[in-house]
Amino acid sequence: MKVIDRIALVLVIIGAINWGLIGFFNFNLVEMIFGNMTIIARIIYALVGISGLWAIKLLFDRD
Numbered sequence: 001m002k003v004i005d006r007i008a009l010v011l012v013i014i015g016a017i018n019w020g021l022i023g024f025f026n027f028n029l030v031e032m033i034f035g036n037m038t039i040i041a042r043i044i045y046a047l048v049g050i051s052g053l054w055a056i057k058l059l060f061d062r063d
Contacts, residue, residue: 005058011051018048 001009005010021027 006049008054011048012055013050015052
């Protein structure tokens with residue numbers, strides 16, 4: 001697995017954990033750490049979104 005694939009996978013996992021926390025406990029970890037829609041939080045959300053799109057590619061990769 002390439003380094004970029006691993007980074008994308010880690011970011012997707014972080015995003016999934018954050019959504020799980022929001023769904024179960026109404027607790028947004030990214031917002032708690034970086035503030036409500038600060039530039040850093042927006043960058044984190046953007047990176048997680050891009051990683052989700054990259055993870056689609058991982059479904060169809062043949063190693």
